[in-house]
Amino acid sequence: MTNKVFDKLLSLKVKEQGERVILSIAIVSYLIHLILILLTNYDIIQIESKLLKNPIAAIYTPFSFILVYEVYLLIFFLPKSISYYIGKQYEIITLIVIRRVFKDIGNLELTSKWFQSKSDLQFTYDTLTSLVLFLLIYFFYQNIAERDDSIVETKNNQKRNIERFINLKKIIAILLVPLLIGLAIYTFLIWVNSTISDYGSGIVAFKNINNIFFDEFFTVLIIVDVLLLLSSFFYSDKFHKIIRNSGFVISTILIKISFSTEGIVNNALIIGAVLFGFLILLIHNKFENNALPNKS
Secondary structure, three states: OHHHHHHHHHOHHHHHHHHHHHHHHHHHHHHHHHHHHHHHHOOOOOOOOHHHOOHHHHHHHHHHHHHHHHHHHHHHHOOOOHHHHHHHHHHHHHHHHHHHHHHHHOOOOOOOOHHHOHHHHHHHHHHHHHHHHHHHHHHHHHOOOOOOHHHHHHHOOOHHHHHHHHHHHHHHHHHHHHHHHHHHHHHHHHHHHHHHHOHHHHHHHHHOHHHOOHHHHHHHHHHHHHHHHHHHHHHOOOHHHHHHHHHHHHHHHHHHHHOOOOHHHHHHHHHHHHHHHHHHHHHHHHHHHHOOOOOO
16 A cells, blocks of 8 residues: 555656656746846836846746755655665755855845955855855765665565565655645745735745745654654664764754854854764764675
């Protein structure tokens, strides 16, 4: 029953179909955003928004839909590999920072006092942060073990336990699909309502537009990560795997905390979270390699 539902929601075929749909929507949304910017600049329509002043800011919109697809990929990889699942979390926060860069470009003042301008400094922080994150994610994926956990555990005669754990991850992934769809709709409606009904709240909502949905999204991920950590105790008592999973939870919590901060503290927390996760994986792999039997 679980496998049938899983195949309908998270199969490779569904993934490929979803990819085409999201890319089509992203292209259309980009063109619509450009048209709105054009109409606003020629005073054909009157909309006060920083995202409607600079054509470069239009890239912000398709990136939002690409992020939606990344969320789906995160759920897709959950049953397959915890390391790839965490890697997708890092990809999502990196795309959020890059999307923020396009928003920052519209706020650039381009003065000789670059380091005294808050908007120019934020652009600098976000640009450098995206480069560092990109590099860290490269090393993170490079250090994911070539063999997955199921192969190692099978050699230790624990195939049944691993199958149960994979089934549990499939159930969690299935539950995440409607939960995150509902969360996305809810947070969007709340933001729209606050913007329309209360101008002051709308300004705050716009200021935190990068946090919409993803603040709550990473709260859900923390719950899932802790559940996976606790469940892993039933299937493996290896110290390095427990520490790895615990470290991934800490990394997700740091990302979640970053949404409540601004400026360089926000960027430092994001880099620190991904760096911590990478180092945890690196040390875990050292333990794993030392545990391998001598092949000579």
